[in-house]
Amino acid sequence: MMTTTKLRAQVDTVSTVVPPPPSRFTLDEWYVNNRHRYRCSETQQQLAERLLAECDRIRTLTEESARSNKEEVDYRLEEKVKDIEFRKKELLNVRKEVLHEVDALGIYKERLMDALSSVKCNALVICQKCLIVREHRLGIDLARDDVERELRKECEVIRGAEDLLVRTLEQTHEQTRRLKATLYYMDHDLEDKDNNLRIDRHNRTLTDTSLNLALYHGNARLDPSSITLSEWEMQTNTNIVKASKEINSARPLRCYIDTILKQIIDDLNVQKQATDEAFRSRIDETKSVKMKLELQHSEIMRQANEMTRNITRLEKSIAEKEKYMALAHTRLGNRCQRPGLELCRDMVETSLVEEVYDLRGNVSMLQRMFNEAQASLRYLLRTQIQLEEDINVKANTLKIDEVDCMTLRQSMSYHAY
Template sequence: MERLHTKFVHLPLVAFPPPPQRFTLSEWHLNDRYRNRVCLDQQRLADSVVAEADRLIDQVNEVTDTNKRDVDHKIDEKIKDIEFNKTEIDKQRKEVCIELESLNTYIERIKDALNQLQEDALKISRKCLLLRESRVGIDLCCDAIDTELKKELQIVEGARNLLQRTLENATEQVRRLKATIYFMDRDLEDKGNVLKIDKHNLSLQETSFNLSIYHGFAPLDPANITLDEWEQFTRESIERAAREINSARQLRSYVDTLLKQVIEDLWNQYHTVNEAFRKRIEETKEAKMKMEVQHSEIVRQVNEMTRAIGRLSKAISEKEGYMALAHTRLGNRAQRPGVELCKDLVEISLVNEVGELRSNVAMLQHQRAEAEASLRYLLKTQIQLEEDINVKTNTLKIDEVDCMSLRQSMDYHAY
């Protein structure tokens, strides 16, 4: 036994397959019918799937084409809307530019008016007031010219302040118009870029080159502005430009009215001041003429008084002589010319009161003292008149020559 076991251990083992399964003939026929039915079912299913696939393909193609046509139509409408809005904005922008140019012209007019008031009217009014401070004596008074010049100065300063405020308002309006143009330019630029994008999108087809499918994570529709908001933004931009244009036009109309009123007020006051100068100059000339007439009369009276004093002195000296000389003196005095050949106190004294010579000499001396006193007053009056005439001459030079010459250079126009 031990010897046999050792022998089998050293021999290789061989595996034998199990015997095949045996089927009956009915099972064979059953299996054949089952396989045939399965094939038929798969064929019908395949035909159904193919038909459904064709139908789905046609449906998807139709929907895809419809969607593309709808998108193309909407892109085309969007392009037309953008072009229309862009045209409207561009028209409004041109209006804003025209208004801006017109307003800049008005600003130059305001600046010219301010410069005219500052450099001419204001300086001339002040200089006239300063020149009239050079009047002397009684002529240094607050007359109608001073009152009207001060009023003119107030009108000029008031007009200057009003024009300065208007200039500031106009400058601010220019800034707002420029801001409106800036925002409209940005809007036009954005709409121009959108037009390029949408026109490019409209030109693209499914067979175009450089098409790509996006595989990123960020959304391809980041827009968060609604169509109503977009249309409202465009309307507000146009309406804002229209408001600014309307404001600028109203401001220009106000500037026209203001300049017209300012010029009218300045001309009215200019003529009022000139009329005051004219009246004052005539009044001064009349006063000066009266003084000159009075001065001439005073000079004549001074000369006459001097001659009278001389005559009195001569008469007194003559009375110191002998009474015998009285007739000789009467003869000499008979030679007096013209109006001087009058029957005065001396003549009466010589003729009628020879015996009262001493009394007459006293009377002559008294009369000479009065004549000398009167002469002193006449000379004083003459000097005073000459001073007053010089004052009036100085006043006339200031008013008629200096001030009126300055005022002739004053010019107010529509700027």
């Protein structure tokens, strides 16, 4: 206890030690220090006044610069919006023309396809059927006549028209594809300009007091544009120039299609008329020949009937001469039995012998005429059969040409499609 009390007393003695007195200054040092404080204060006041003036100037300058920059940007935005709207309008006008050409080429393509279908699936098939049908002509009528030559020529004309239509149709397909490709690039450009127009219109409406303004604290650049203004303008100009070029190519193509269709139809109609005229001429010629053959047939039949009657008369005449011959022979035979000198060559015997010779000559002549009449009848009957065959051949030819072929050709019709 005693030890603890002594320790506390020592600690209190140490903590109450008095520090040394502060330094003393002279009166001159006091005056100097006051003057220094005045000068420092005045200097700081002058610096602060200059800084305040400079701050006012800088603040005014920056406000004017910010306002001027904003006005400049607003003007540029307005100018850019008008430029985009103008270019968009130009693109839309050209796009409208491109669409018109695409639709027009679609109509012309349908015309070409209709013409090709009519030529290939109708006219050519009919001509080939006519050639096949005419192969069923009989006998001498199976000839390479003008009709066959015109039909083969018509097939060549139709195939030539078909080739020309196919080539023109391919050109139309290619031109339509190029127009649609141009339309695709224009639509892509219009879509980009719509987005750009939406963004710049929105930017044009923004002010420094607008809501939802924010500062960017990222590291990426806020101006990543790598395309120059001339390149941007060139893109639209290129699209317009390409579209105009394709339009200028499509319009002459439509005129060319009109010319081609007219030329093809004229050529086909001319050849069709030539073939039809050959058919009509051949039909008339066949009818004329058939009529002459029928007249000949009727005359042959008349002569055959007359010859048959003549043969009957000759047979009757020969039979009658045989009776006279038998009478003369009997008389001569009876007179051969005369006795003695009575068996003389008198006038009766001479007459009987002459009668027998005359009858033999007459019978021989009648028999010769009978044979000739029979031969003539056979020739007449054979000629009759040949004429009937020829008439049937001509009737078959007329059926093929006038009924079958001309009926088929009635469905051949060419127009301008």
